[in-house]
Amino acid sequence: MKISVIGTGYVGLVTGACLAEIGHEVVCTDNDASKIEMLEAGGIPIYEPGLENVIPRARKEGRLSFRANPADAVAFGDAFFICVGTPPLPNGDADLSAIDHVARVIATEAKSPKLVIEKSTVPARTGQELKRALSVYARKSNVKFHVASNPEFLREGTAVGDFLHPDRIVVGVDDERAERQLKDIYRPVLDRKFNCPVHTSCCPDGPAPVWQTTTINSAELIKHASNSFLALKISYANMVADLAEQLGADIGEVVRAMGMDPRIGPSFLSAGLGYGGFCLPKDLQAFVHLAERSGVDFTMLREAEKINKRRIGHFVEKLRGALWVVRGKQIGVLGLAFKPNTDDVRFAPAIDLVNHLLGEGACVRAYDPKAMEKARAILPQIEYAKSAYEAAKDAEALIIATEWDEFRKLDWDRIREAMARPLIVDGRNLLSPREMQDRGFEYRSFGRPD
Ligand code: UDX
Numbered sequence: 277m278k279i280s281v282i283g284t285g286y287v288g289l290v291t292g293a294c295l296a297e298i299g300h301e302v303v304c305t306d307n308d309a310s311k312i313e314m315l316e317a318g319g320i321p322i323y324e325p326g327l328e329n330v331i332p333r334a335r336k337e338g339r340l341s342f343r344a345n346p347a348d349a350v351a352f353g354d355a356f357f358i359c360v361g362t363p364p365l366p367n368g369d370a371d372l373s374a375i376d377h378v379a380r381v382i383a384t385e386a387k388s389p390k391l392v393i394e395k396s397t398v399p400a401r402t403g404q405e406l407k408r409a410l411s412v413y414a415r416k417s418n419v420k421f422h423v424a425s426n427p428e429f430l431r432e433g434t435a436v437g438d439f440l441h442p443d444r445i446v447v448g449v450d451d452e453r454a455e456r457q458l459k460d461i462y463r464p465v466l467d468r469k470f471n472c473p474v475h476t477s478c479c480p481d482g483p484a485p486v487w488q489t490t491t492i493n494s495a496e497l498i499k500h501a502s503n504s505f506l507a508l509k510i511s512y513a514n515m516v517a518d519l520a521e522q523l524g525a526d527i528g529e530v531v532r533a534m535g536m537d538p539r540i541g542p543s544f545l546s547a548g549l550g551y552g553g554f555c556l557p558k559d560l561q562a563f564v565h566l567a568e569r570s571g572v573d574f575t576m577l578r579e580a581e582k583i584n585k586r587r588i589g590h591f592v593e594k595l596r597g598a599l600w601v602v603r604g605k606q607i608g609v610l611g612l613a614f615k616p617n618t619d620d621v622r623f624a625p626a627i628d629l630v631n632h633l634l635g636e637g638a639c640v641r642a643y644d645p646k647a648m649e650k651a652r653a654i655l656p657q658i659e660y661a662k663s664a665y666e667a668a669k670d671a672e673a674l675i676i677a678t679e680w681d682e683f684r685k686l687d688w689d690r691i692r693e694a695m696a697r698p699l700i701v702d703g704r705n706l707l708s709p710r711e712m713q714d715r716g717f718e719y720r721s722f723g724r725p726d
Contacts, residue, residue: 277301277461280353282346282378284311286322286435286554286620287395287428288359293327294439295357296334297473298464304342305349315342323619323646326436329473346378350385355457357426359395368561370399379406383413383421391457393424397499397559399566403448403492422454425492427499432553433617440465440472444486448495455489462487500566503559504577509544510551511580514587517547517723527723528705547722549625549677549703550587552614557584557623588628592636594720595701599673603637606696608671610664611678611704612655613647621650626677629703630655643667645682665694672697679704688715 277300281292284306292304306312311321318335320327334340343349350356360374375396382392392410394403403425410421425448430438445462449455464470466484490498517527527547535542551557560577567574596602614624621627624647630640634657641659644651648660661667664683668674668691676683683706692698692715700712702721709726712719720726 277457278352278354279303279357279461280305280349280355281357281359282306282349282382283359283361283374283396284308284315284321284342285359285361286324286432287430288357289315289320289322289327289331290324290430290435290439291357291359291395291428293330293334293340294436295461296340297330297440298470300339300461302334302340303349303352304340305344305346306342307346309344312342312344324435325433325617326473330436333473346381347385350382350390351387353390355391355393355461356382357393357395359428362396362398362558362562364558364561367565369565370397370558370562372398372402372405375402375406376409379409380413383410383419384417386414386419386421387417389420389422391422391424391454393426393458394496395426395428397427397503397555397562398425398496399500399562400493400496402496422449422451422457423492424449424454424458425495426458427495429499429502432620433615436473440470442485443483444488446488446490446495446498448490448492450492459487500559500563503556504563504580506544507551507556507560507584508577508580510546510556511583513545513547514550514583514722518590520723524725525723526725530723546705548587548679548705549591549629550584552623552625552628553620554614554622557581588625588632591629591701591703591722592632595673595675598699598701598718598720602633605638605672606670607633607638607640608661608664608667608669608674608695609633609640609642610644610667610674610676610683611680612642612644612651613678613680616678616680617646619646619650621647621654624678625703627651627655629675629677630658634658641667641669641671644678645680647678665690668694670694670696673699673701676700676702676704676706679706688712688717692716 279295279300279302281288281304284304292302296302314321358378362370365371403423407423447458520527531545534540564574564577612626633640641661643661643664664686699718705721709719
């Protein structure tokens with residue numbers, strides 16, 4: 277099929293590249309001309325593992341191209357994926373102005389009926405508004421549009437694999453034709469008929485994704501409800517960790533056993549600095565607002581949000597407990613991205629933490645394997661190290677703020693020698709307390725006996 281993808285952020289670029297990978301002809305567009313220029317020149321504006329293989333191959337084979345002019349993308353596609361940002365407004369609501377803008381462009385440029393699919397995370401009922409907007413903006417041409425919601429469940433860092441091997445594909449539609457078109461789009465993923473660029477051996481044997489057709493309202497709600505539930509789960513684990521700390525229990529042991537219960541499941545129970553990124557915090561806020569406007573009291577989610585915000589203060593208390601005075605001290609920070617395997621620093625707990633430390637008068641030298649360029653743009657006032665060892669040099673404390681695999685395998689003897697005081701405060705429970713103590717470190721983490 278001929279597909280246009282509007283928006284080339286983390287979601288749009290992965291969606292466009294993977295749709296091309298499974299055999300469609302795809303044109304991606306973005307109103308940020310510099311991004312399109314970079315993509316056309318062979319660059320990739322984000323770090324997302326797998327894209328470095330998928331994008332050049334699809335371009336070489338002529339299935340993927342980038343256009344700065346959105347009218348070109350509208351003229352090209354039979355179906356459009358809307359993947360533009362829906363950032364939070366000051367009151368926490370999702371800002372839907374980019375979606376409205378795209379609707380206007382599609383409606384004024386399209387000459388024949390099109391399928392318009394919302395992939396950006398949006399509050400329930402946005403699809404209805406989108407339908408209305410398209411018909412209002414197309415009143416002169418009288419072109420008809422079908423609208424569908426196809427929420428993404430892509431995790432940054434593993435998004436290419438998540439797209440090609442999803443556990444479920446949710447499509448919200450209100451007519452059969454839209455559902456048929458979406459099935460055609462996803463057919464290779466459903467039948468697992470493509471050469472997987474990320475897991476070469478798993479395609480034939482892995483379970484096929486579950487296809488769930490819903491109403492448009494339900495599809496929109498599924499996405500918000502899923503992400504809010506994940507946030508709730510993390511905050512719950514963090515509260516249990518605080519309790520474990522007081523009672524002398526070990527949160528690692530506790531969540532391991534909890535997770536063996538299939539009703540609970542093992543994921544998203546890691547205690548630490550809390551959740552960040554561009555999805556969970558904003559989706560939870562928008563969901564709470566949606567509930568409030570709908571007359572439903574979802575205070576429970578507000579609590580989850582408060583718990584998450586308190587993680588940074590709680591962590592700084594731990595650091596202060598060890599250092600006594602923070603002002604004037606040299607502190608090394610390992611990790612700036614909101615989670616490993618991404619360069620994304622939006623709403624990253626690590627960034628909040630560094631700001632907190634700077635506010636207390638600490639001197640910070642940070643290192644991240646991929647996110648330093650993006651961090652520099654929002655945190656120009658700290659020092660950036662070329663390696664974890666350089667970040668540790670002369671530091672009176674070394675903080676682990678993102679659980680990159682690389683940090684598990686450091687030469688800890690070398691780190692200890694480089695530091696002014698061998699103190700590690702682990703915000704992600706990445707390391708073993710026993711092992712670090714045996715190596716001569718003072719070691720603090722969340723919810724585990726010191
Ligand atoms: C999330 C959803 O998982 C995905 O389905 C959706 O489409 C987009 O939002 P993402 O934002 O990439 O994906 O990150 P995710 O892997 O969900 O992690 C979110 C945050 O929670 C990270 O900051 C992570 O460090 C934190 N986290 C995760 C924890 O603190 N503890 C955990 O146990 C798991």
